[in-house]
Amino acid sequence: MRLIYLAILSITCAAAQGVTQKLLTNPAPDSWPGYHGDYSGRRHSNLTQITPENAGGLQLAWAYQTNQTNALKCSPLLVDGVLYITVPDNVWAVDARSGHMIWKYTYPANKGFHIGSRGVAMYGNWLYFMTPDAHLISLNASDGKVRWDIPVADSKKGYWTTMTPMVVRNHVIVGVSGDFDNLTGFLRSVDPETGKTQWKWDATPPAGTPNASTGGMTWMTGTYDPDLNLIYWGTGNPTPVLRGKSRPGDDLYTCSIVALNPDNGKLNWAFQPSPHDTHDWDAVETPVLVDGDFHGQQRKMLMQTSRNGYFFVLDRTNGKSLLTTTFGPTNWAKGVDAKGQPIPNPDKDPAPDGRLIAPDEGGMTNYRSPSFDPKTGLFLVDAHPSYGIYFAKPSDGEFGWAGADYGVWGKAVLEAIDYRTGKIKWSHELGPNGSGAGVLTTDSGVLFTGDNGGNVIAMSTADGKTLWHAGEGAGMQSSPIAYELDGREYIVTSAGSVMFAWTLPRKQ
């Protein structure tokens, strides 16, 4: 009796607890409490029920139809048996066992860019959701009711938001988007209870500063090292985007990976994947944190497959380069400098008569997550070998886009990069144009991603061999997650406006 009582009590407590700092640092198997799962950005699950041997038997547990025009681009959260998913202006709470809706929240009609929503963050029993007109909304996770609603940037100036905030202790850290005006990118930390600003870090000087760049938008979720107490964040391209004459020099801190103290927003170090970018290659791709051996020395590393086509391995204690290499065709750099940063070739700046550039503007990879598999030491990324043609001329002006570019050709390939050498261990072709799907690895050596044809595919992480697939009817524009409920492992993927949960048959 007493035991049953205790069990009920502990379930009740767990349910009421929501997301704690402990859970964010060390997620339980029955949770996916942050954008990347844990803070490391490896998008790796410790679950082992689905193996290379049995993955062929995966089947649909349920599908959730959002009935929206906007495709799902979010990474769902899973907390206390409830999934939280989003598209612009909309949040759903969905029962993770049945796929039934618990509640839906719709933000009022607004004039912001409705380009995407990457999901919600959670702290305690409160959700944090960002809107096309650059507001941060705190919702009650139990019923979707609004607790508070604050603007984090002025949407009338051209800011919008799509990203999932990151929670570190009592900080809700949010970033912004805005490429069509000359605006300063920034990170803002707000109080999870009140929404009051705690600190703000500007990536670039204020608009109008002579010979300086604006931009450096912070439109993806960063990662966090609790031991070093540093958050790692990628920043976006400079503005004006394609014409760089008015912003000579490196344009710090655009197209950069920055390490900040989450308590005060102070910059600890910065590394710039694309100095003086003129091709829209945001360096916002996940800064993946890996602890391990690098040529005989134990290291705290940060790895990024950057949109510009380069793979970087850094020492994340100080931002120093350990390895710089490419993971597909690139033709825009003259070489790599002593700091490990590519040196842009001015002959490959956009020009009135066009310049053929590899990769294209969408880049060698984009915002969907890569994954790091600790057992094999492989960094798995959805790559897009591609060419684009870039134009810019004086009449394009010095504001916002300031030029034009067009994709010429591209294809989709999953690349498995050995982080120690930067060499590609295996490649798996995923179709023409591009896939855009994120990657998830699990501890049993299985990875999940999508191809250009709308298939979700399970592969063996060690060699890229296909284990299972299912047609989802549309391309995957999000990154898969994994969790365990009632002793069963689930993989959740999305395609178009539908969310799918995959699992093995229940044991009879």
Add this chain to the structure above:
Amino acid sequence: MLMPLTRWLLLATVLPLFGQAPKLAAAPATFFPPALVEAGKEQFTQACAFCHGRDAAGGEEGPDLTRSKLVTDDVNGNLIGPVVRNGRADHGMPAFNVSQKELDSLAAFIHTQKSFMESQKGGRRGVDVSDLQTGNLEAGKAYFNGTGKCYTCHSSTGDLGDIAKRFEGLKLMERMLYPRGAKATATVTMPSGETATGTVFYRDEFTIAITEKSGRHRSWFTDLVKVSISDPAQAHVDLLAKYSDDDIHNLMAYLQTLK
């Protein structure tokens, strides 16, 4: 409010009577009621501007709609509508679920932007035909008949004899670099030894589908058959890694003479 609306209704009624939309140079600036244009602008900002630019003159990879042939030929959304509602999957454009009213306003905004951009004499942003005249004709001809090996598939007096009549400017350059939509041919050998040949309709790791000459659609699981693909456009892909930017401009100079 009444005056402009009447004027717009008049134009909307009169335009279709002319059948084919008039040529670009002669196009009269169609007038749309400001409220309709404003509504279209709001919609465009929310759903289209990221790719096509807030001014519809190009953004992140989306084409410049103010120079689009489809927009030039469009009358009150009759061509824009199907593209918006069906999307262009092969170009990465999603389908949008829009009402007739929303479509009317979107078309009004796009046409108004087109008229506005065309009035920007001399200082217009985007890619003009005149921007793409920096190449050397003789060098381009030599590349076509030499290093580029273009002659192995094409002929300046045959298939490309009037290429400059069919395409110009950016469209010609894009087509030259990679002929998007060019069909590959597949020959499928079944376990029985029977073969089938047709243009590739769909192909991924698991399925191959072709359209036979008769128009018949056929598909197979790739692990049950042998598939051999002939894709002439691959030669264009192979050149991408070899071109210098001068090669491209020189080739453009040469192709523009083939009328």
